Amino acid sequence: MTAAAQTEYPRRIRIGMVGGGEGAFIGAVHRIALRLDDQYELVAGALSSTPERALRSGAALGLDPNRTYATYEEMAKREARRKDGIEAVAIVTPNNMHVGPALAFLKAGIHVICDKPLSTSLKEGNKLLSAVAASGKIFALTHNYTGYPLVRQARAMVAASALGEIRVLQVEYPQDWLSEDLESTGQKQAAWRTDPARSGAGGAIGDIGTHAYNLADFILGIPAVQISAELTSFVPGRRLDDNCQISLRYANGARGTIWVSQVCPGQENGLKIRIFGSKGALEWVQANPNVMTFSKLGQPPQTLTRGGPGTLPASARMSRIPAGHPEGYLEGFANIYSEIALAIRAARDGSPLDPAVMFPSLQDGLKGMAFIETAVASSKKDGKWLDLPR
Amino acid sequence: MTAAAQTEYPRRIRIGMVGGGEGAFIGAVHRIALRLDDQYELVAGALSSTPERALRSGAALGLDPNRTYATYEEMAKREARRKDGIEAVAIVTPNNMHVGPALAFLKAGIHVICDKPLSTSLKEGNKLLSAVAASGKIFALTHNYTGYPLVRQARAMVAASALGEIRVLQVEYPQDWLSEDLESTGQKQAAWRTDPARSGAGGAIGDIGTHAYNLADFILGIPAVQISAELTSFVPGRRLDDNCQISLRYANGARGTIWVSQVCPGQENGLKIRIFGSKGALEWVQANPNVMTFSKLGQPPQTLTRGGPGTLPASARMSRIPAGHPEGYLEGFANIYSEIALAIRAARDGSPLDPAVMFPSLQDGLKGMAFIETAVASSKKDGKWLDLPR
Amino acid sequence: MTAAAQTEYPRRIRIGMVGGGEGAFIGAVHRIALRLDDQYELVAGALSSTPERALRSGAALGLDPNRTYATYEEMAKREARRKDGIEAVAIVTPNNMHVGPALAFLKAGIHVICDKPLSTSLKEGNKLLSAVAASGKIFALTHNYTGYPLVRQARAMVAASALGEIRVLQVEYPQDWLSEDLESTGQKQAAWRTDPARSGAGGAIGDIGTHAYNLADFILGIPAVQISAELTSFVPGRRLDDNCQISLRYANGARGTIWVSQVCPGQENGLKIRIFGSKGALEWVQANPNVMTFSKLGQPPQTLTRGGPGTLPASARMSRIPAGHPEGYLEGFANIYSEIALAIRAARDGSPLDPAVMFPSLQDGLKGMAFIETAVASSKKDGKWLDLPR
């Protein structure tokens, strides 16, 4: 049972949503995630930039028409004034529409849960630094893969030196959905993700490379200090990268590779991470997330399962059902929401936050933007090793 | 996007729960399942047979104390009188507490969603036949494994003769959690499942054998006509079977084996089904439910994925997120709830029910009871082939 | 390095072959197997029942034309007279041509290595009992699957009680090559295997069921005492079984299932064994024979590899190359030959035989015949449990 879900808390957190109207993908995912552990109640929305669509989308979700707004600015302003106004907002728009709404809601004293990557540029993302500090509000980023129970297990094992000194990291994240020129067909998801104006300087590296990098960073807890990148665009006419090979140097001397691609036939969503230390190794594959291989040097590899023998508390608290009953992507996503809920409740009550609670923060978002920009710069300089800003 | 979820319908179905209080396992699963697609709102409960516990459990869930009842009888009576009374009830108690509540709620004009197996005996289960007919209400059984998208895919493929004439069925469902005498330690789940008074005549065969049998029945759509069984109890002192080998003969001449066990170290929840026909075969494993192997005779086996190439409409409507983003047990369970929701809404509105909607019914429950009793009888007769009642 | 291969012994054992001429399958396998560890030299043959073909086949193999015989009787007689005559013979004919040649060579004082199953009936096989005893020669049966290093590992682990008390056995051996009426097309392998005159009373159960049963018997070391069988023939016109479901009761109370089939699309040669005891379990799949899963109750499953951590001496002596470099079917087959070679050399030298040496014997062959006949009888009696002769 997840820590949040253990007390299916009577008073749900009132939340609103920016984006996620008709035709959107990730908005529906956020709504399931916020609902799954019964921690939130969706009560307001600025669901589309088209007013008519915004209203229709709100109605479909059963929102009060008075709380279905045409713009996020209006929503921030009016919700802030309500006694029963939203306590948090989920921003699920394309990248270029993250920072504006975030600033508005923070200013209105409302916690922000923002989809990744943070922004279209590091510079733009940095605007949030002082805003978050000034607001005293929570800013969370939905790098949902860190919500998987076995990812938490991996992090706890690395922290406990179960692998010894970390030496080698291998992360890969191939997909196939952009193997052809999908953006020219009018497919909405493809269109904005390959458009520099809406996505920023990174294509695949922004869309999924930041996930890969964040996942590695979360598990390792060791800073990457330099990267060398080779970004390629294979599909004729594509304006952003669709295949990225990145080498990493870590502060402790470890070396790593991140490979992300969206032109790999047969790869649906192939996020995989392997970590090798002086005494052991871990391997986890997102598509079958309830198992993880743990190899101690000189011993037979073990298959750890979510909730099975050897489960650490950090993993157990992210899990709802017994081992052998697979949990998946939505549960991992919900875990991020439920972790944030614990933080919001602690803030609400002025109570101390359980130190076990973890969710991606503004810092993680800024690291992701730095990763994108450094990779793009390195690739332009023919793979020159460049320092990652700290 | 699931068919139900497509219209995140504004007016949720009001639902109550019998059982599922503190210390229960499956109750929490039902609550997540009913919440996931936003089709239901839990508003009442008789959550425990101990009144104090019932109240405490209701409070923990944020239920109105006036709608937290000490007994299911009281709940049925009083909810039936309320204008905003529950439209449906979920019964999540041990087997011996299914039929009583079901009769009470049906009589009160409330739809019933009941955990499996149906009852402690076929005779007891049969009492529901006339009650359901008389009530005109929906009676659904949560054989949740039929809610997995690829199980729907399998059924549709078999129905479309993609496998040719069915010849051989192999179902297995090994677990390890009863490898030792857990029931003597006071573990609640083990205690009632190994107690004939609460479980009925079947141990493993009732708890998981009925799932295996129902899954095969659902996919094949061909009646099993005879079975021969060997039921064994390995753990000293155990009063019910913990390992069952069952041979099946099907109406079309196909042969099958169902093996279920709860004494298999390393097997967490190993439900697996394989179906071989004259032209092709399917294999699906519950622990990694987003892939299924399809082998056409004389061609390389194909790996079908949930939502991937070749997905049929019957499977697509059970799915929320793109291929490669794993859905799991809770989503499958939620699919059953969301299918039932469509039926309840159709009943509510007097509108015709989409013929694509499917969920396990009273008939399935009675088939399960007949399966248990026939297997127990065959085993007592040294494996004699016995007819399954039709 | 295999025990035999460790001393790539200078003086090879002179061997002859009966059967295995043009168009045969298993003959070529035996030849590779005898050659692999350099323990044998093929010097004579009665390779076909057609004299012309026998000569041509011998020439193709580079045999001395004087030692290419038209009949096995002639070969036995003349080789026995030669100073450099064969010391052993490999009999690789269809089942109905095993016992005759075996008797002839034993009588001639020549060791016999015979393909499986032993004969077309138990009665016929029993003729060998006194002949072998009288000859003082080795009689070995090529149940080659017991030559796999990890099968040896499994046997040693069971013997060392690593699994506790054995409770449940699951063996399966599906194939697809007889899914259609191949025997009517003139395909030689299919023709004799589905012909009672050449195969005996068992089809799939004789061809692969005996492998499955022998494998279980080898690993468990516990006698099966009763079986109940359901044999079916799915392909119209087929005269022998092509799908067999067998339940087993073991002397210690364990229960088992053997399922073999030759009508399962997508299954090339799917031999798999799982053994569950009170403290642990093993799983091994022939198609990927260099790994085996070992699950201790309450611990994460371990992946044992051929030659990897935890390898026992009984397994190590069957292995030639380091872990991670896959060995396969031919190496397993060669292991049987090399074990026999050690026995032949010990007999030749009058030296004691290393007690670690193991290969299938006449007793194993007779057990296999008893298994076939009891299964056929049980199936005819509608699955009645019948005692296996001891």
Added chain:
Amino acid sequence: MTAAAQTEYPRRIRIGMVGGGEGAFIGAVHRIALRLDDQYELVAGALSSTPERALRSGAALGLDPNRTYATYEEMAKREARRKDGIEAVAIVTPNNMHVGPALAFLKAGIHVICDKPLSTSLKEGNKLLSAVAASGKIFALTHNYTGYPLVRQARAMVAASALGEIRVLQVEYPQDWLSEDLESTGQKQAAWRTDPARSGAGGAIGDIGTHAYNLADFILGIPAVQISAELTSFVPGRRLDDNCQISLRYANGARGTIWVSQVCPGQENGLKIRIFGSKGALEWVQANPNVMTFSKLGQPPQTLTRGGPGTLPASARMSRIPAGHPEGYLEGFANIYSEIALAIRAARDGSPLDPAVMFPSLQDGLKGMAFIETAVASSKKDGKWLDLPR
């Protein structure tokens, strides 16, 4: 049945061996490989640089003491004079002892089969260019992984454009055996492989990186034109690299990554290759070499098996036994030997060589040396992209 084995040719090729005496690993592998298809007869050897050991090793193999030589020079000279002298020699010594023997035997008119990598430097390897040309003899390199049937299948599929235009290559080859300072323990294999004097400038990149590169080159048939490398040595005191990350640019614009490592716990011999084209992809893993995944864009991935449906002639001719009966490393190695045997026989008979015959050549060896040296140079220049010599 392999093409060579099809005619288990009566007259075997007489072969000698340099190296491979007591304590060696790869020598025994070569001997099994040459024996497996009955194409060669080992008749002479200079098995060790220690004369006494050479004699003892020869005796253990049953070699004629007169043909057990103390030095390769003597062996080349004296075998060349014999009427029944060796026709070919296998050189299985450490890298620094390849070129010397090769020159001697070529000069003596004897075909050379040499272990990989070719030499300790490209310059040294280049000495063979004129020697081979002058001799008119065959020079073959045992990059054995190209002998796997499914690797041949992959090459044929790529050549037939089954994958469309190649875009992305991913090769990895992790091992764990050098995770600790094994070379200091006196382990012979570790000692020479980490010694620049005997291995050359590359550690892991020479030992296994050349395999990975050769495998990619063999399958793709597209020249790599530039590489960027990051070579690391993790184990304190180690003098050569034990982890290598290499990026590749191909002539057609494809991009690739080769990662090899010998410090990865749990990785026994993890060679894996993935190739992604505009229309499809292939994935093959050496540890389970009888299956390969083929994904056509927009279709369910297929599992190709060695000898199974879809097998192309180029693969079928490398295979001995039916699908489902696993072949492994030794069979793949034997395939290289049997291919070479066909070339030697064609040379012997003056007959044309079947164009299907393929085995690694001197050119492949030189490419491998260039790969090592360019990678080492790039790594020293902080990953600068360097041209591979053509």
